[in-house]
Amino acid sequence: MSRFTPHAFALLRFFxxxxxxxxxxxxxxxxxGEGNAATAALSITAGWIEVITGTxxxxxxxGSYAAFLASGTMAxxxxxxxxxxxFLPIENRGELAVLYCFLFLWIAAHGSGAFSLDALRTRxxxxxx
Amino acid sequence: VxxxxxxxAPPLYAILRIIAGLMFLLHGTQKILGWPGGKGGGGPLxxxxxxxxxxxxxxxLLIAIxxxGSFAAFLASGEMAxxxFKAHAPQAFWPIVNEGELAVLYCFLFLYIAAAGxxxxxxxxARKGMRPHVG
Numbered sequence: 001m002s003r004f005t006p007h008a009f010a011l012l013r014f015f016x017x018x019x020x021x022x023x024x025x026x027x028x029x030x031x032x033g034e035g036n037a038a039t040a041a042l043s044i045t046a047g048w049i050e051v052i053t054g055t056x057x058x059x060x061x062x063g064s065y066a067a068f069l070a071s072g073t074m075a076x077x078x079x080x081x082x083x084x085x086x087f088l089p090i091e092n093r094g095e096l097a098v099l100y101c102f103l104f105l106w107i108a109a110h111g112s113g114a115f116s117l118d119a120l121r122t123r124x125x126x127x128x129x
Numbered sequence: 130v131x132x133x134x135x136x137x138a139p140p141l142y143a144i145l146r147i148i149a150g151l152m153f154l155l156h157g158t159q160k161i162l163g164w165p166g167g168k169g170g171g172g173p174l175x176x177x178x179x180x181x182x183x184x185x186x187x188x189x190l191l192i193a194i195x196x197x198g199s200f201a202a203f204l205a206s207g208e209m210a211x212x213x214f215k216a217h218a219p220q221a222f223w224p225i226v227n228e229g230e231l232a233v234l235y236c237f238l239f240l241y242i243a244a245a246g247x248x249x250x251x252x253x254x255a256r257k258g259m260r261p262h263v264g
Binding site: 007 | 223
């Protein structure tokens with residue numbers, strides 16, 4: 001299986017990024033789903049961060065920085081909304097936030113990997129230099 | 130960020146694997162033992178959730194301690210794919226709406242772990258490290 005590791009990483013990065021961005025679109029424009037768009041300043045800020053960093057991670061452009069910022073946002077969201085309600089993530093409904101937080105922290109360290117714009121940019125640099 | 134976080138990639142991967150494994154394990158204990166959260170609420174479980182619960186307990190534990198991590202993660206990934214299409218996908222198209230986002234994320238994460246292996250801080254790594262001494 002190990003020769004598929006770059007492919008599996010690219011799939012994981014892409015789907016996590018897209019789903020993360022959709023939390024943002026739901027907050028900002030009420031789509032997908034039937035909720036209303038958010039009005040609180042904090043939610044709007046979070047929504048923009050999610051849209052922008054999620055998209056950047058999905059296409060793999062400055063993926064490390066985007067993932068680092070997204071990870072921090074999730075840590076903040078967890079302690080703001082979930083961590084105070086119950087101890088275990090499965091009970092306080094913060095499991096998704098925990099998983100995103102640690103996943104993005106690792107992506108920040110790992111970089112965008114294969115099939116990303118970052119990979120294209122690096123390749124061009126090595127050709128030029 | 131890559132430059133100053135890059136050398137922490139192996140430990141961060143281990144932390145991710147351990148946390149994901151433990152949270153996955155808790156889904157199993159919630160189904161089988163009714164803890165945490167006490168969702169079980171009386172009556173024996175139907176067959177399919179029982180199987181899913183045992184799979185989650187066993188595979189979650191194996192992934193967390195990193196024993197046969199690749200095989201365990203591959204099975205767990207498959208289980209999440211089944212769970213997604215059985216429980217969530219019929220309800221709505223977007224994962225964020227049908228509440229299957231967590232299942233999607235686990236599915237792809239475990240698929241990656243299946244391909245990459247357990248990494249450091251795992252029983253697999255300890256076993257591999259022992260082999261040259263024995264052989």
